[in-house]
Amino acid sequence: MQIRIMFSKWVLCASLFTHVLNCFAYSELTAKPGDDVLLSCQVPRYHDILLLKWSRSDLQTEDLVFFFRDNHFYEDFQHPSYHGRVELRDPEMKDGDASLILENVNFNDAGTYECHVRITGRHGLDLFSSIELIVKFSDPLQIKVKTGEDVILPCQHPRGADIKLLMWRRTDLMEDICVWLHGTLLVEHSSFYGRVELKDPQMKDGDASLILENINFNDAGTYECYVHKTFQRRLINTIILMVDNSDDFTKFSETTWDWGKVVVIVSLSVVIAVHFISLVCLIHKKCKELRNQNLNQTPADQAGDLELHELNDLEGKTNEEETTVET
Numbered sequence: 001m002q003i004r005i006m007f008s009k010w011v012l013c014a015s016l017f018t019h020v021l022n023c024f025a026y027s028e029l030t031a032k033p034g035d036d037v038l039l040s041c042q043v044p045r046y047h048d049i050l051l052l053k054w055s056r057s058d059l060q061t062e063d064l065v066f067f068f069r070d071n072h073f074y075e076d077f078q079h080p081s082y083h084g085r086v087e088l089r090d091p092e093m094k095d096g097d098a099s100l101i102l103e104n105v106n107f108n109d110a111g112t113y114e115c116h117v118r119i120t121g122r123h124g125l126d127l128f129s130s131i132e133l134i135v136k137f138s139d140p141l142q143i144k145v146k147t148g149e150d151v152i153l154p155c156q157h158p159r160g161a162d163i164k165l166l167m168w169r170r171t172d173l174m175e176d177i178c179v180w181l182h183g184t185l186l187v188e189h190s191s192f193y194g195r196v197e198l199k200d201p202q203m204k205d206g207d208a209s210l211i212l213e214n215i216n217f218n219d220a221g222t223y224e225c226y227v228h229k230t231f232q233r234r235l236i237n238t239i240i241l242m243v244d245n246s247d248d249f250t251k252f253s254e255t256t257w258d259w260g261k262v263v264v265i266v267s268l269s270v271v272i273a274v275h276f277i278s279l280v281c282l283i284h285k286k287c288k289e290l291r292n293q294n295l296n297q298t299p300a301d302q303a304g305d306l307e308l309h310e311l312n313d314l315e316g317k318t319n320e321e322e323t324t325v326e327t
Contacts, residue, residue, distance in 0.1 A: 026130045032138045036103045038089065041115035041129040043096035051118040052098050053125065054086075058111045058158050065113065066100055081108065098128070107156035110135040110206070133158075140222065140238040147245055150213045152199055155225035155237045157206035165228035166208050168196075170221045177223070178210070191218070208236070217245050 031037045043049060054066035056079075063079035066086050075083070082102075089099040098117055102109065115129035135156070145151045157163055166180040178196050179187035183203065188196065192212070199209040208225060220243040225236045 025128070026132075028132045028134060030134045030136065031105045033106050033135060035105045036101060037105055037133065039100040039102060039113050039115070039129070039131050039133075041098040041100065041117070043098055043117050043119055043128050045096045047096060047119040047121065049093050049096070049098060049117055049119055051125065052093070053116040054100050055114050055116065056111045057114060065102075102133075105133075105135055107135050108205070109133060110156065111158040134234075134236075136237050140240045142240045142242065144242045144244055145215050147216055147243060149215050150211060151215055151241065153210040153212060153223055153225070153237075153239050153241070155208040155210065157203075157208055157227050157236055163203045163206065163208055163227055166203070167226040167228070167233070168210050169224050169226070171224065172221050212241075215243055217243050219243055 025040070025042075029037060029039070039054070041054075050069070052066070052068040053064060055064050059079060061079065064077050065079060065082050066088075067074045067077040068088075078086075085103045087101050087103075089101055090097045096119075098115055100113075100115075110133055113129075113131045113133060114127060115131075116125040117128050118125050141154070143151060143153070153168070155166075155168075163180075164182055168177045168179075170177055173189065173191075175189055176187055177189045177192050178185060180198065183201060195213045197211050197213075199211055200207045208227065210223075210225070212219065220241055223239045223241055225239075226233050227236055228234070
C-alpha cells in the first residue's frame with residue numbers, strides 16, 4: 001500500500017499553565033483520487049494517549065473522522081463517509097504516534113483535518129496537528145468533446161468551504177474567462193459570453209464546476225480553476241479540453257464531395273458542348289466549301305457536266321435493252 005507522507009513545518013507553543021510542551025503542526029497535503037494518505041499527528045513521548053479525536057472543521061455535522069477513548073475505537077461517532085477507510089498507523093500509538101491513514105481518497109475528502117489529543121497530565125484536549133488535504137489530479141485532467149456539445153469542467157473545493165472568489169482562466173488567453181464574487185458573475189470573456197455558467201450557482205459542498213455550452217474548435221486549450229482564500233490564490237484543478245472536429249470534417253468532406261460532383265458534371269457538359277460546336281462548325285465549313293465550288297464553275301463547265309450526265313444515263317438504258325433482247 002502506497003501512502004503519501006506529509007512533511008510538516010512544526011510550530012512550537014508553550015503552555016503557560018503546565019510544564020508540558022505542546023507542539024502542533026499546520027501543513028498542506030496534496031493527493032489525487034484513489035490515493036492512500038497519512039495524516040500525521042505526533043504527541044510528546046512517554047505520555048499515554050487517553051483520548052484521540054480526528055475531526056474535520058468543514059463537516060456540516062458533529063460526526064468525526066476518528067474517535068478513540070479508553071483503548072477503544074467508537075465507530076458510532078464516525079461520519080458515514082469514513083467508515084472502513086481510516087485506521088491508525090500504529091494501533092498501539094507507541095511513542096505518541098497518533099497518525100491516521102485515510103484510504104482511497106476522493107474529492108469529497110478535501111478539507112482541514114485536526115488531531116486533538118488528551119494525554120496523561122492534561123485535563124483538556126490539545127491540538128497537535130492541523131492538516132489541509134487538497135485532492136486533485138496530479139496530471140491535468142483531459143476531456144474530449146465534439147463541436148456543438150456542452151461540457152462540464154470539474155472543480156471541487158473542500159466540502160463546506162465558503163467560496164468567496166472563484167476564477168476560471170485559460171492559459172493561452174490574457175484575460176480571465178469568468179470571475180465570480182460571492183456567487184455573482186463579475187467578469188466574462190467575450191469569446192465565452194452567454195456560454196458559461198456554474199454547475200451549482202450556490203457552489204454548495206465546494207462544487208465550483210463550470211458548464212461550457214456549444215463547444216467550438218476555438219475552445220480547445222488548458223483551463224484552470226482558482227479559488228481565492230485569505231488573499232491567496234489557490235489552483236484547484238487543471239483541465240485540458242480537446243475538441244474533436246470529426247463532424248465538421250465529415251460535413252466538410254460531404255460538401256467537398258458535392259462540389260466535386262458539380263465540377264465533374266459541368267466539365268463533362270463543357271467538353272460535350274465544345275465537341276458539338278466543333279462538329280457543327282466542321283459541317284458548316286464543308287457545306288460552305290461545296291457551295292463555293294459550285295459558284296466558281298462556268299456555264300460551259302456546268303453544261304458539260306449536264307451533257308456527261310445525260311450520256312451516262314443513255315448508255316445505261318442501251319445496256320438494259322441489249323440485255324433484254326439477248327434474253
